[in-house]
Amino acid sequence: MSEPRGMRKRVWIVGLLxxxxxxxxxxxxxxxxxxxxxxxxxxxxxxxxxxxxLGLNIVVGFAGLLDLGYVAFxxxxxxxxGWLGSGHFYxxxxxxxxxxxxxxxxxxxxxxxxxxxxxxxxxxVWGAILGAPTLRLRGDYLAIVTLAFGEIVPRVFENSxxxxxxxxxVDFSNGRQGITPxxxxxxxxxxxISRLDLEPFYYIALAMVLVTLFVNVxxxxxxxxxxxxxxxxxxxxxxxxxxxxxxxKLWAYALGAALGGFAGAFFGTYKNTVNVxxxxxxxxxxxxxxxxxxxxxxxxxxxxxxxxxxxMDRFVLRAxxxxxxxxxxxxxxxxxxxxxxxxxxxxxxxxxxxxxxPSRRRKLELHHGELVHDEPLAGVRL
Amino acid sequence: xxxxxxxLDASGCTKRFGGLLACDNVDFTVPPRAIxxxxxxxxxxxxxxxxxxxxxxxxxxxxxxxxxxxITGRAPHLVTRAGIARTFQNIKLFNTMxxxxxxxxxxxxRLRARISGSILRTPFQRREERESRRKARELLxxxxxxxxxxxxxxxxxxxxxxxxxARALASQPRLLLLDEPTAGMNPQESEELRALMETMRTExxxxxxxIEHDMKVVMGVSDRVTVLDHGEKIAExxxxxxxxxxxxxxxxxxxxx
Numbered sequence: 001m002s003e004p005r006g007m008r009k010r011v012w013i014v015g016l017l018x019x020x021x022x023x024x025x026x027x028x029x030x031x032x033x034x035x036x037x038x039x040x041x042x043x044x045x046x047x048x049x050x051x052x053x054l055g056l057n058i059v060v061g062f063a064g065l066l067d068l069g070y071v072a073f074x075x076x077x078x079x080x081x082g083w084l085g086s087g088h089f090y091x092x093x094x095x096x097x098x099x100x101x102x103x104x105x106x107x108x109x110x111x112x113x114x115x116x117x118x119x120x121x122x123x124x125v126w127g128a129i130l131g132a133p134t135l136r137l138r139g140d141y142l143a144i145v146t147l148a149f150g151e152i153v154p155r156v157f158e159n160s161x162x163x164x165x166x167x168x169x170v171d172f173s174n175g176r177q178g179i180t181p182x183x184x185x186x187x188x189x190x191x192x193i194s195r196l197d198l199e200p201f202y203y204i205a206l207a208m209v210l211v212t213l214f215v216n217v218x219x220x221x222x223x224x225x226x227x228x229x230x231x232x233x234x235x236x237x238x239x240x241x242x243x244x245x246x247x248x249k250l251w252a253y254a255l256g257a258a259l260g261g262f263a264g265a266f267f268g269t270y271k272n273t274v275n276v277x278x279x280x281x282x283x284x285x286x287x288x289x290x291x292x293x294x295x296x297x298x299x300x301x302x303x304x305x306x307x308x309x310x311x312m313d314r315f316v317l318r319a320x321x322x323x324x325x326x327x328x329x330x331x332x333x334x335x336x337x338x339x340x341x342x343x344x345x346x347x348x349x350x351x352x353x354x355x356x357x358p359s360r361r362r363k364l365e366l367h368h369g370e371l372v373h374d375e376p377l378a379g380v381r382l
Numbered sequence: 383x384x385x386x387x388x389x390l391d392a393s394g395c396t397k398r399f400g401g402l403l404a405c406d407n408v409d410f411t412v413p414p415r416a417i418x419x420x421x422x423x424x425x426x427x428x429x430x431x432x433x434x435x436x437x438x439x440x441x442x443x444x445x446x447x448x449x450x451x452x453i454t455g456r457a458p459h460l461v462t463r464a465g466i467a468r469t470f471q472n473i474k475l476f477n478t479m480x481x482x483x484x485x486x487x488x489x490x491x492r493l494r495a496r497i498s499g500s501i502l503r504t505p506f507q508r509r510e511e512r513e514s515r516r517k518a519r520e521l522l523x524x525x526x527x528x529x530x531x532x533x534x535x536x537x538x539x540x541x542x543x544x545x546x547x548a549r550a551l552a553s554q555p556r557l558l559l560l561d562e563p564t565a566g567m568n569p570q571e572s573e574e575l576r577a578l579m580e581t582m583r584t585e586x587x588x589x590x591x592x593i594e595h596d597m598k599v600v601m602g603v604s605d606r607v608t609v610l611d612h613g614e615k616i617a618e619x620x621x622x623x624x625x626x627x628x629x630x631x632x633x634x635x636x637x638x639x
Contacts, residue, residue, distance in 0.1 A: 222500035223493050230476050230487045237474035242462035242491030242553050361478035
């Protein structure tokens with residue numbers, strides 16, 4: 001890494017960070033309170049999506065394991081939030097580092113930061129458990145099994161209103177109603193957060209993104225990061241080079257899941273509800289699209305993909321809402337939401353299959369034939 | 383016939399795929415610091431035998447001892463950790479990684495950095511990474527590959543073969559299995575490879591087990607040659623003995639009758 005390049009990179013990072021920090025203050029000033037708040041809410045959602053997309057990127061982008069059931073980890077993380085930070089278990093009376101208001105409410109109330117960490121650890125374990133049966137599968141088979149897990153987990157939660165699989169009598173989920181309300185984040189020493197003020201949520205989500213980013217970058221440039229790519233490229237060769245396939249894949253599942261749970265717990269508190277309706281198959285696809293659209297395996301690409309799709313979901317479709325009517329058609333555009341996404345995805349795959357910002361590796365895979373002809377300087381000696 | 387000092391001692395190795403007997407009761411030993419070759423017509427079971435040694439196939443019957451411990455049917459990464467490394471007949475590099483990174487993957491089983499250490503980038507992890515890059519460059523120099531930061535897929539055929547050897551050496555093996563390393567090489571490159579094998583033996587004390595079709599290389603470098611045909615061992619001995627063995631001639635050229 002040459003000095004000027006390193007410097008420029010640092011300037012970029014500091015600049016982006018400053019912008020991200022000033023963002024919630026700039027919005028109302030530029031757009032007025034109402035629109036500003038709307039965009040801020042969208043941005044908070046986006047940040048949580050970024051965390052999830054980066055998590056899924058470990059599984060899909062780095063290790064090359066297709067996962068169509070990522071929503072399962074969102075669900076598990078969110079429910080951990082629900083269990084440890086609400087009045088759901090009203091018989092229990094456990095309070096740990098929470099605000100005075102929560103102190104007086106029955107139920108289990110643990111500090112937000114602790115819950116998020118527990119949620120990440122808990123989902124990591126479940127990531128490994130659900131990953132284990134898929135270790136021998138590849139391609140289509142892997143897709144089907146992960147898809148099934150993505151369906152199974154929310155259904156298990158939904159039906160665990162009287163013990164788990166009929167064992168015991170604890171209500172884990174409150175059925176379709178879900179768990180609500182959820183405790184607000186609270187930091188000892190700071191004032192209580194109001195739900196009307198989005199700014200603190202934004203900064204919490206931003207901090208989570210930064211932690212995730214830090215972890216992702218470091219993992220990518222490490223022994224395990226190399227092992228993931230080796231497994232993705234050629235399992236047989238990777239194993240013959242001393243890479244433990246089982247361990248390496250399970251770590252990918254576990255770490256990917258941990259980030260899903262991490263963001264899931266945040267969503268739980270931000271939405272103030274943990275509800276089975278949130279955990280649909282479409283969500284898994286939504287996150288997977290962010291990864292593919294941005295550029296599988298490329299951390300910055302995936303972030304861009306997440307921001308683009310999340311904002312598109314929120315604003316572009318809304319802006320287009322009048323279009324069917326002006327064309328004399330009578331239907332609601334939100335009903336074909338996924339159809340529109342699918343269309344964009346197809347267009348993208350035709351024009352730029354490697355994503356917005358492709359990883360150097362993925363681009364090579366997709367354009368291998370072209371590379372040999374176009375770039376004789378790439379070290380090709382024929 | 384196995385002497386006590388043999389680094390590898392495989393006995394009665396058999397592999398059956400349904401009705402096909404790919405390897406039939408093969409006994410095979412490799413003495414320390416030796417270069418031994420395995421030859422035979424196409425489909426004789428040479429690569430199958432390699433795959434049994436390295437854990438890619440579980441032998442149907444038989445036993446493989448490496449440095450005295452039983453490695454029969456062990457998972458490939460454990461065989462590598464035990465000290466056997468290999469290359470592949472149809473090159474299996476990690477194409478979108480650089481040559482250097484390929485070699486670093488080869489070191490995987492010798493590196494200790496854990497996930498937590500990698501995230502926190504502990505002094506130990508930094509030192510290990512730095513050291514692994516230095517050693518990888520050393521190995522690439524050793525096999526004579528100068529384009530060390532180029533992607534594996536952009537290397538020439540001969541360089542890819544060389545890179546595979548460097549990657550295998552990165553796991554610090556005591557026994558190196560080379561599956562047709564000179565395939566696609568020109569005579570000069572083959573000669574360089576032959577010299578490289580000699581150096582590995584003398585400088586690093588590595589035993590080499592070679593599958594090879596280039597008889598010039600085989601006869602020039604081997605201490606001992608074993609011939610497989612239809613999964614069976616039909617001859618074994620010094621290059622001269624094997625060359626004049628009538629059964630070997632028959633296997634390669636067909637009987638004269």
